[in-house]
Each structure stands twice: as structure tokens, then as C-alpha cells.
Amino acid sequence: MLLELVLLLITLAIAYALFINRVRGLPPGPPPLPLLGNTLALGDPIDQVMLRWSKQYGPVFTAWLPAPTVVIADYKSLQESVVKQGDLFGDRSVPSVQMKMLVDGEYGLVFNGNYMWKEQRRFALHSLKDVGFLSESLQESVKSYSQHIVSDWKKDGADGKEIDVTHNIMYGVANLIWLLAFGRTVQFGDPKLKVVKDEVNKLFVAFVHPCVPFLEYFPYIGILDPLFGYPIRNMKEVSDSCMDIVRKELDITEKALNYDEDPRCYADSFFIEMRRREEKGEPMGNFTRDQLAVAALDMWTAGFETTVTTLRFAIHHLMSRPEIQRKMQKEIDQQIGQRQISMEDQKALPYCMAAILEIQRLANIVEMNFYRETNQDTVIGGFRIPAKTAILPQFPSVHVDPKNFERPDYFCPERHINDAGEFMKDPRIMPFSLGKRQCLGEGLARMELFIFLTTFVQHCSFSSPTLIPPEIKLIRGITRSPELYTVKITARF
Template sequence: MILELIIAGIVFIVAYGYLINRTRGLPPGPPPLPLLGNALSLGEPMDHTFLKWSKQYGPVFTVWMPGPVVVIADHQTLQDTIVKQGDLFGDRALPINQLKMLADGPYGLVFCGNDVWKEQRRFALHSLKDIGFLSASLQESAKTYAQQIVADWKKEGKEGRNVDVTENIMYGVANLIWQLTFGRTLGFKDPLFNKVEEIIHRMFELFVHPCVSFLDVFPLIAYLDPLFGYPIRRMCATSKESLEILQKELELTEKTLDVDEEPRCYADSYLIEMKRREAKGEPLGSFTRHQLNLAALDLWSAGFETTVTTLRFAVHFLMSNPDAQRKMQKEIDEEIGQRQISMEDQKALPYCMAAIHEIQRVGNIGEINFFRETTGEITIAGHKIPIGTAILPQFPSVHVDPEHFERPDYFCPERHINEAGEFVKDPRVTPFSFGKRACLGEGLARMELFIFLTTFVQHCTFSPTSMIPPKLECTRGLTRSPVHYKVKVTARF
């Protein structure tokens, strides 16, 4: 009897894995297990896992995470769907149970409810533009912070100390985001930045913990939290801690707010809009203080973590590829000299631009994109996808596809230089996503990466602390980030 039950169970699991997609009318994919889906097969790095499955099942396939998600992992198919038919993919597939537990619901700018997303995103874009999102003054701030960073590194290098580049990069990027969000700057090495950075990093790691991820499909898993080391409790505590810090900062901003003056920052613009609606007796709608708090958290965490991580990857790649570093320095020496570098210098520095493009491709800090949801029925690569289906536009897997990039793990800026020596932006490299849900802060991030990295290379040479460069090891959460490492920094002048 027991043997018969075991055989029946195996038959059921196998039949379930191979028939579930067909019965649901979904594209084929790796056979899922009951309840667990494909969770046990999601190896790391995930961009390579999805690439492997795309070669096996086709450019459009289904993965259960643990609910069904239709993955698009082909560049042309992504262009034909997410870009050209963007209105059908504008909604976000929201992890409702996680958001209720962590933020009392879908708020902010990344995971806000789809019914209010357009209003909040439109407002954010306009307000950031009005406060000088890409203004000359903000660029000057970036230059100042870049100079402070290299001055510190030169001092440490002169003293014979090896340098962990993370902390100073963090201070520079953090001050720019703080200025845009809250309208004030802190001291260059204010300890608050270290605290917030630690909280955000912890949050990114916990958010993808299996116990937290399964909340949306199996809410009762919360009762098993103690068995897994309390990841759900720790995630809630971390979220609360971050919101309390930002709430205090917003209170400081409001104390110095002058509604008759031009807004200094995003928080100013938001508070002025709330007061305008109140004065006219208009409903506040989605403009609430809780929404402002979560939006500030999204601006901070997304704009801070991704840029810092990309610059940390950049230093490691240049340390490990001295020829590329020398080519960047030669180009800067010949075209710029020792004066400060500005955004207007981009055309004069094609190799530097190519190096940044390649850093973003190889670094691939987002191994997996955010889920979207179809707002109408659509046919993708011959598969009829019903309305309300979760979609994963898996552009990170394109970055590591050998059909697009020869030896994709090899760092080679020359990929993006044409025969005339000009930088050519590759449309297959999409670190900021694309379509309706593309990154809100792409312009700021591009400015920071260019100003900071070219200033670093202009002033310093990065080399290993031993004969062999340290192996690039990464931690994984919502983003992939290099494990802390040290370099030898030598001043160039």
C-alpha cells in the first residue's frame, strides 16, 4: 500500500509538472512542483538561469515563482511587446500581501497601486524637473563630491593604506539623493548615511528571502517565520526603521517649507501640492503623507543603491583590466587635461562612455526585472496570453547572452566603439529597463556615473593590493552587489 502511494505521488508530481502550463493555457517552461513551483530550480545567478531556460523552452516561457509568471527573455520580443505595445504592460504585478505587511499597502513609486501609478509618476517627473533634476547646479554638486572623494583616496594612498572605495562613493551619491528628496545636504561623512545604507542593504536582502517571497501566495507561511530565523519579522522591523528615519527628515523639510517660494526638493513639491488641494477644497486623492513617505523611500533606495553598486563594479573592473583603465586615462589626458570634467564632455570621451556602457552590461546589477501585468489579452511569440497575467521582461538575460555578446562575461568596452572611434549605444544594453515602467531616475544616474567615474580615473589609478586581482564575489538580494574589497590607489597628479 505504501509503495503504491509513493508511486501515485510521483506520477502526480510528474504529471502536474508537465501538464499544468498546458491546462492553464500558458507557454511551456521548466516543470514546477506543487506549491513550490520552480523555487528549487532558481539557481544563481538568476540572469543565467533564465537565459538557459530561454534556450531550452523558447524566448517566451512560464516559470512558477511560486505563482505562474510568463518570462520574455529575447531582445526582439521584448522590443515588440514591452516597448511597442507598452500600454498592455503598464501595470505592475504587485506582491499585495508583502506590501500590506511592510507598508500597509501598495504605496510609493515602485510598488504603488496601478490605479494611482500614472498620477504619482507624472507628478514625480514634473516635480523633479522643476527642482533641477538635471540642472547645472546639481552637476556642480556632483563634481564637488567627486573631488572630495578623490582627495580622500589620494591621502589614503599616499599614506600607504589600501582603500575600500565603498564608503566615499556612498557619501557622494547619498548627498545628491538627499538634496533632491529633502532639500538639504548633510556633512560629507554624516553617520546617518551609513545607518540608512545598512538598512536599505538589509531590506534588499530580506525582500527576496523565500519566506518573504511566498507571502503573497501562502500568507499562512507567516506562522512558520520562527522556523526560518524570523525573516518576515526582521523585514517588517527594517521597513519600520527606515520609514521612521525618513519621516523625521520629512518633518524637518516641512518646518522650513515656504509655499510662496519655488520648491527646493521633491518633498517640497509634494507638500505644496497637498496644501494647494486642501486650500481649494479638492480631494487629496493619492496625495497622502504615507504615500510621500514611501515615495521618498523609493527615491532614496533605488537612486542610491544602484548607482553606488555600479560604481563599485566599475572600480573592480578597471582594477582587473588595466589596459581599459589606461585607455580611459589617455583619452581624458588628451581631451580634457586636468580641468574638471562636465557632462558636455561626453562626446569628447567615447571610450569612457563605452566603458560605462560595458560596466552596466557586465555588472548587470539587476539579475531579474520587476514583474508587470497584462492589461489586455495579447499574443506573444504565438502564445495567447490572457489579461491579468504576470509578465517578467527579463532584459538582464539579454546582457549575458552569447548570441548577442561574444564571451559575455568578458569586460570589453571596445564592443561599443565603431570603426570611426565613436561610442555607439547598444540598444540591447538596458540597465534602466524600458517601456512604461522604465527607471524614473535614469537621467540622474547617467550623470552621476559619468561625472564620478571619469573624475576617479582622471585623478587616480586603481590597482590590486597583490599580484592577482581579487575574485569578483557578489551578494544577492533585489540587486547584485560586489562583496567589499580593497584596492591600491595611486594619485596621478
């Protein structure tokens, strides 16, 4: 009897795996296990896993993560759906249980529903523009920090000393975000920024623990938290730590705010809007301190971690490929000389622009994009998809697809240079996502990457401390980043 029961359960599991997508009317995909779905297959780099599935099941397929998710994994399908029909795919598939546990609700600029997201994104864009986002003064700040960093490196790297570049890059990028979010900067070396960075890194790693996705569908999995080493408790503790830091910064900003003057930063604008509504007796709506705190944290995590990580990948690549570094330096020497590089110099530096784009493609910092949700019935890749279906616009897999890029694991800026020697922007490379949920801070990130990296290469040469450059070892979380490494830095002038 027991054997018959086991055989029956196995038969049912196989039938479930083979036919559940067809029964649900979903595109084909890898056979899911009951309850677990396809989550056990995500141990490898997720961009590569999704690419393999797309080759096997087609560019639009279903993966159970652990709930059914329609994955769009090629450029053409992404353009036809998420870009051209952006309004249908603007809704976020919100991890409500996680957000309630971590920040007591669906707050912020990333993980919130469409109506709130539209309102808060629009407000953030207007307020940031009002305080000088992408202005000439902000560009001057980027230039100043880039000069500060190379000056420190020239001193610290004297006599062949090995350097971890993370520290100085972190303070340069962090101060720009701190200025826009809180209206002030932090001294280089202030331990506060490192604490925030370390806590955010822990949070990113905690988010991708295998237990975490199941919270949305099996909230009582928290009871089993001790069996898995307390990942859920740890995630909550790290989130609380990050929020405490942000709230203290907001308190400092509010105390220094003069409501009769123009806002200095995003937080000022938010506080002013809160007071305006209160004085006029208007509903506060989404303009609450909780929303402000989570939005400020979203700005920090999105605007800081990705840029710092991209620059760390960049220096490792240049250290490992000195011939590319020399080509960048030659172009800068011929076109710019020793003067300070500005955004206006992008057209004069096509090879440097190509190198930056190739670094972004190859680094592929986000292995898996954030989920979205259809807000009405639609058709994707010939499949009818019902409303409220989770959608994964998997642009990271486009970056590593041999169909798009010959030898995609090979670092080759020349693939972005045409026969006339001009830089060609490749629309298939989408490091800032795409569609309605495209990154809010894309303009700042592009400014930072261009000015910082070209200034670094203009002033310094980066070389490996060993005969054979060390392999990049990755830390995987919501983003992936290189483990700590050291480099030798030689001043060029």
C-alpha cells in the same frame, strides 16, 4: 496501500509538472513542483538560470515563481511587447500582501497599481524638474562631489594605504538624492547615511529570501516564520527602521518649508500639493503622508544603491584590468587634460563611454526585473496571454546571452566602439529597464556615472593590493553588489 498512495501522489505530481502549462494555456517552461513551482532552481544567479531556460523552452516561456509568470528573455521579443505595446504592459504585478505588511498599503513609485503609478510618476517628474533635476546647478553639484571624493582619496591613499572606496562614493551619491528628495545635504562622515545604506541593504537581502514570494499566495506562511529563522519578521523590522528614518527627515523638511516660496525639493512639492487640495476642499486622493514617505524611500533605494554599486563594480574592474584604465586615462589626457569634466564631454570620450556601458552590462546589478502584468488579452511570441497574467521582462538575461555578446563574461569596452573610433550605444543593454516602467532617475544616474567615474580615472590610478587582483564576491539581494574590497589609489597629479 501506503505504497500505492505514494505512487499515486508521485504520478499526480509528474502529471502536474508536465501538463499544467498546457492546461492553463501558457507557454511551455520548466516543469513546476506542486506549491513550490520552480523556486528551488533560483539558487544560482537568476539571470543565468533564466537564460538557460530561454535556450531550452524558447525566448517566451513560463516559470512558476511560485505563481505562473510569463518570462520574456530576448531582445526582439521585449521590443515587440513591452516597448512597442507599452500600454499593455505598464501595470505592475503588485505584491499586495508584502506592501500591506511593510508599509500598510500599495504606496510609493515602484510597487503600486497603474492608475496611482501614472499619477505619482507624472507628479514626481514635474516636481523634480521644477527643483532643478538634471539642471546645470545639479551637474555642478555632481562635479563638486566628484572633486571632494578624489581629494579625500589622494590624502587617504598616500604611502600606499589600502582604501575601501565605498565610503566616499556613498556620501557623494547619497547627498544628491538627499538634496532632491529632502532639500538639504548631509556632511561627509555623518553616520546617518551609513545607517540608511546598511538598513536598505538588509531590506534588499531580506526581500529575496525563499519564503517571501510565498506570502502573496500563502499569507499564512508567516506562521512558519520561526522555522526559517524569522525572515519575514526581520524584513518587517528592517522596513520599519527605514521608514522611521525617512519620516524623521520629512518632518525636518516640513518644518523648514515656506509655502509662499518655490519648492526646494520633491517633498516640498508634495506638501504644497497636499495643502492646496486641503484648502480647496478637493479629495486628497493619493497625496498622503504615507505615499510621500514610501515614494521618498523608493527614490533613495533606486537612486542610491544602484549607482553606488555600479561605481564599486567599475573600480574593481579597472583595478583588475589596468590596460583598460590606461586607455581611459590616455583619452582623457588627450581630450580634456586636467580641467573638470562635464556632460558636454561625452562625445570627446568615446572609449570612456564604452567602458561605462560595458561595466553596466557586465555588472548586471538586477538579476531579475520586477514583475509586470498584462491589462488585457495579448499575444507574446506567438502565444495568447490572458489579461492579468504576471509578466517578467527579463532584460538582465539579454546582457549575458552569447547570442548578443561574444564571450559575455569578458570585459571588453571595444565591443561598443565602431571602426571610426566612435562610441556605439547598444539598445540591447538596458540597465534602467524598459517600456513604461523605465527608471525615473535614469538621467541623474547617467550623469553621476559619467562625471564621477571619468573624474576618478582622470585624477587617480587604481591598483590591486595583491599581485593577483581579488575575485569579485557578490552579495545577492534585489540587487547584487560586490562584497567589501580594498584598492590602492595613486594620485596622477
